[in-house]
Amino acid sequence: MAETESHSDIFYLEKTLSIPSHISSLAFGHAAHLFAGSIDGSLRVYDLSSYKVLKAIRGLDAEVSSIICVKRPGSELRDAWIAHGQKASSLVSRFQMESSKMIQTLEDALVTIGVGETEADILNELALNANKSHLAFTMDSGFVGVIDLSNNSVTKMDTKHDNVCGNVKFVPDRPRELVSGGYDTALLHFDFVQGKVLSRRQMDPYVAVGGMSLAPPFIMSMAMSNTAVLAAGTADGRVWLGFGGEKGFISGKAPKKKAKKWEGLDEKEALLIKVAEGPIVAMAFSDARTLTISTLMGVITHYRLNYDEAEGSVVLQQLWQKASTGVDKVNALVADDKRIIVGGFKLDGQGIIEIWKQGTSSANNEPQKSS
Numbered sequence: 001m002a003e004t005e006s007h008s009d010i011f012y013l014e015k016t017l018s019i020p021s022h023i024s025s026l027a028f029g030h031a032a033h034l035f036a037g038s039i040d041g042s043l044r045v046y047d048l049s050s051y052k053v054l055k056a057i058r059g060l061d062a063e064v065s066s067i068i069c070v071k072r073p074g075s076e077l078r079d080a081w082i083a084h085g086q087k088a089s090s091l092v093s094r095f096q097m098e099s100s101k102m103i104q105t106l107e108d109a110l111v112t113i114g115v116g117e118t119e120a121d122i123l124n125e126l127a128l129n130a131n132k133s134h135l136a137f138t139m140d141s142g143f144v145g146v147i148d149l150s151n152n153s154v155t156k157m158d159t160k161h162d163n164v165c166g167n168v169k170f171v172p173d174r175p176r177e178l179v180s181g182g183y184d185t186a187l188l189h190f191d192f193v194q195g196k197v198l199s200r201r202q203m204d205p206y207v208a209v210g211g212m213s214l215a216p217p218f219i220m221s222m223a224m225s226n227t228a229v230l231a232a233g234t235a236d237g238r239v240w241l242g243f244g245g246e247k248g249f250i251s252g253k254a255p256k257k258k259a260k261k262w263e264g265l266d267e268k269e270a271l272l273i274k275v276a277e278g279p280i281v282a283m284a285f286s287d288a289r290t291l292t293i294s295t296l297m298g299v300i301t302h303y304r305l306n307y308d309e310a311e312g313s314v315v316l317q318q319l320w321q322k323a324s325t326g327v328d329k330v331n332a333l334v335a336d337d338k339r340i341i342v343g344g345f346k347l348d349g350q351g352i353i354e355i356w357k358q359g360t361s362s363a364n365n366e367p368q369k370s371s
Helices: none
Strands: 002-004 011-019 023-028 033-038 043-047 053-057 066-070 079-086 089-095 111-116 123-128 134-139 144-148 153-156 165-171 174-182 186-191 196-202 219-224 230-234 238-242 270-274 280-287 290-295 299-308 313-323 329-335 339-345 351-358
Touching: 023 066, 023 339, 023 351, 033 066, 033 079, 033 351, 066 123, 079 123, 089 123, 089 134, 111 134, 111 144, 111 153, 134 165, 134 174, 144 174, 165 219, 174 219, 230 280, 230 290, 238 280, 238 313, 270 313, 290 329, 299 339
Parallel strands: 002 313, 023 329, 123 165, 219 280, 280 329
Antiparallel strands: 011 351, 023 033, 033 043, 043 053, 066 079, 079 089, 089 111, 123 134, 134 144, 144 153, 165 174, 174 186, 186 196, 219 230, 230 238, 238 270, 280 290, 290 299, 299 313, 329 339, 339 351
16 A cells, blocks of 8 residues: 655655766765766776765776675775676676775776676676675576675576576575566565575566556666565566565564574565656665655655554655655665765766755755766
C-alpha cells in the first residue's frame, strides 16, 4: 500500500558539479567525502564541504561501474575497490587514496584482479560482505561471482541469470549470503560458500488498465537496509520490497527468531507497487526504513516505510519528491541522513552530480566545473 504525504522543502539543491564525462558510479567515503566514477575510466574524490577534488584516478580505459570504500587505519581517506575494464579484461582494483600522488593510474593500484576476459563479462556492481572478507560482483553475462580477499581467488556461482545481472547485495549479519537481480526479472539468493541458490523471486509483468503490459520488469536497481530489508526497482516503474528477512525489533511487528537462512524473498512478506512511469535506475536506504529512489529521467522520491498494525503490512509513505533540475539521465544515487546525491549526464554529453541537502533554501547554485 502507498500513501502520499509530500513535504516540498525536505531537501534543497545545494550544489551542482559538472564533469567532462558521464557519471557512472557514486559512493560515500566517510561522511565528508564523495567518490565519483565516470565512463571514461576516471574517479574523483570530492570534499563535500568545499566541493574541491582531493584525489583522482585516471586512465583506466573503461567505465568505473562500481566503487566500494573501505577504511584505512589512521587515514580519513578511504581505500577504494573499483570495478573497471582495460582492453579485453574486466578488472577489480584496490587503490590507496591516501597517497602522495594527486592523480593515480592503474600502475599505482595495490592489487588488480582479473574476473572476466570476454565482451559479455563486463562488470556491473560490487558488494562487500560484513566481515570484509569477500567482494561480490555481477556481469553482463549474467554471472554472479565472489572474490576471496585473503588470496584474491575468484569463484562464480553455478547458477547464472538468463540475461544481464546488474545488481548484488550481501545480507547484513550473514556474510556468506548474497542476493542478485537481473534483466531476466529474477532475484536470486545465494550461499556463496556452497555456490548454490537458496531462494528466488520472479517479478510478474505489470498489466495496465485495458490489459496491456508495459516494459518487462527488468531489475534495474537494488538496495539493502542495515536490517536486511531488500528493495528492488524495475524497468516498468515498480518497487519490490521484501521484509521477510528483516532483523531486530520493529514497532508493530512481533520479533522473530533468527532463521537458518535469510527469508527476504518470502512472497508473504513482500510488497510490489507501481510508483513511477519510467525505469527506477537507482536507489539507496539512508536508514532502516527510509528509502530514496530515482527514475532514469531524474525524478527523485524519498519514502518512509511504515508498519500498519491494522493491516499487518508496510505502507510506503512518500515524504518528498522533486525532478532533477540538471541531470537528463541518472546512473547513480547515494543517500545518508543529510544528503541525497545523484549522478548521470546531460544531453550535451557532460557528466553531472547534484547534491540535495536536507533543510530549506532558496539558493540558486550555478554548476561548478571539475577537471
